[in-house]
Amino acid sequence: LIPRPALERMPVYYRCLMKAIDEGTPFVSSDELGRSVGVPGVQVRKDLSYLSGYGRPGVGYVARSLASYLEEFLGLINDKEAVLVGVGNLGRALALYPGFARYGLQIIALFDNDLAKVGQIIGGHQILPMERLANLSRRLHIQIGIITVPAPVAQEVAEAMIAGGIKMIWNFAPCRLVVPEDVLVKNEDLAAQLAMLSYHITCRKVG
Amino acid sequence: LIPRPALERMPVYYRCLMKAIDEGTPFVSSDELGRSVGVPGVQVRKDLSYLSGYGRPGVGYVARSLASYLEEFLGLINDKEAVLVGVGNLGRALALYPGFARYGLQIIALFDNDLAKVGQIIGGHQILPMERLANLSRRLHIQIGIITVPAPVAQEVAEAMIAGGIKMIWNFAPCRLVVPEDVLVKNEDLAAQLAMLSYHITCRKVG
Numbered sequence A, B: 001l002i003p004r005p006a007l008e009r010m011p012v013y014y015r016c017l018m019k020a021i022d023e024g025t026p027f028v029s030s031d032e033l034g035r036s037v038g039v040p041g042v043q044v045r046k047d048l049s050y051l052s053g054y055g056r057p058g059v060g061y062v063a064r065s066l067a068s069y070l071e072e073f074l075g076l077i078n079d080k081e082a083v084l085v086g087v088g089n090l091g092r093a094l095a096l097y098p099g100f101a102r103y104g105l106q107i108i109a110l111f112d113n114d115l116a117k118v119g120q121i122i123g124g125h126q127i128l129p130m131e132r133l134a135n136l137s138r139r140l141h142i143q144i145g146i147i148t149v150p151a152p153v154a155q156e157v158a159e160a161m162i163a164g165g166i167k168m169i170w171n172f173a174p175c176r177l178v179v180p181e182d183v184l185v186k187n188e189d190l191a192a193q194l195a196m197l198s199y200h201i202t203c204r205k206v207g
């Protein structure tokens, strides 16, 4: 069980970590975390020791991983909202689809690098420029990213999503994404699905 | 092995069967098939006996099933082309997608019951009215039908496809289709897929 004062300091530690991530600082020391709430480094180490399984590396805490850990601990994980990148033919159909709400899910933000599309409203959402992806995903604790861009740029889009804290990618581009271990990719190759149907028919022919 | 004259009569039998199907006649006798090529009914029965596994019911041949059988026997099965019904947001994205060609596949005809859409050109194909679905599918020996209409009308669209000889349905509508045994349905519920991703995240949270 965690003492109440320690519990109340966790969200502040979390905000301090988020700020470090936004500024591009990979490590944060316990002294620094302590300054954000006005307690000594030793108290921070004691608070974080309540989080089972969270070790302390020698150079300070790794900002990204402690932030993810605190996100889960504080119940900040957003498992109902997704962002979509690539508002072309397929992306637009998915963005306009009301059926996701059946499962309590929704695509809450759309991104595209085509400046002619940025600012357009699709399904009640304004298309945003790519620069805002990482920051918005992190602020809203988005976990799910949908990729509907051409295959050659899918990897760089995946990396931008991961930089924003996204842990699950639904990939419609026909290519293999290389991602860190803690990120899950679900590939959806619709053309391969149609090919399977066609193969079935061919098999029947010779069957 | 089938004697050459018998083999050459098969496509004519097939056309005769197709004509009967178009006219709504369920059965065709061997005498009638014989008349289409100028041979007696007994010769027709001898020709068809070469098709292993094809029995002859008492009331004449069942037009649809003998036609399907001859389609396969003559290699007329078209396993590379598909028709799509419901050219809305999703149907349009699929119709415009060049990626199916990677597997030698293509969507060759689009249908919709919205008369405002009929006649529009999408991805080089004119949107056709629903009345033409069964006839076109049969003439081109189409085996694969893609359903991208709202769930409440998906069953009736499936039946129209099956009437056109379609044997495989790729169903995007979130509903269960009831089809004859020889028709295969592949359901693609994209909303359920997204829900799976969300569920994964929730599981991680409590994991």
Ligand SMILES: NC(=O)c1ccc[n+]([C@@H]2O[C@H](COP(=O)([O-])OP(=O)(O)OC[C@H]3O[C@@H](n4cnc5c(N)ncnc54)[C@H](O)[C@@H]3O)[C@@H](O)[C@H]2O)c1
Pocket (backbone or CB within 6 Å): A085, A086, A087, A088, A089, A090, A091, A111, A112, A113, A114, A117, A130, A147, A148, A149, A150, A151, A153, A157, A172, A173, A174, A189, A190, A191, B093, B094, B095, B096, B097, B099
């Ligand atoms: N349309 C389909 O039915 C279909 C079917 C199967 C697979 N796919 C796959 O889905 C993806 C999208 O297909 P589509 O038909 O919608 O393509 P599309 O060309 O219509 O749309 C692609 C969109 O991505 C945007 N984009 C390109 N580079 C970007 C980048 N670096 N960052 C952000 N946005 C970028 C473009 O501006 C465009 O809006 C492709 O990988 C395709 O292979 C599509």
Ligand SMILES: NC(=O)c1ccc[n+]([C@@H]2O[C@H](COP(=O)([O-])OP(=O)(O)OC[C@H]3O[C@@H](n4cnc5c(N)ncnc54)[C@H](O)[C@@H]3O)[C@@H](O)[C@H]2O)c1
Pocket (backbone or CB within 6 Å): A093, A094, A095, A096, A097, A099, B085, B086, B087, B088, B089, B090, B091, B111, B112, B113, B114, B117, B130, B147, B148, B149, B150, B151, B153, B157, B172, B173, B174, B189, B190, B191
């Ligand atoms: N858009 C998506 O991303 C998405 C995702 C998952 C599932 N789906 C499913 O795919 C289907 C299509 O979705 P959508 O978003 O494209 O819908 P939509 O409303 O944009 O398109 C439906 C199309 O079907 C046509 N249609 C309706 N009744 C018809 C009939 N009896 N015969 C022929 N055409 C008919 C309409 O005229 C319209 O063009 C729906 O069942 C939906 O649940 C869509």
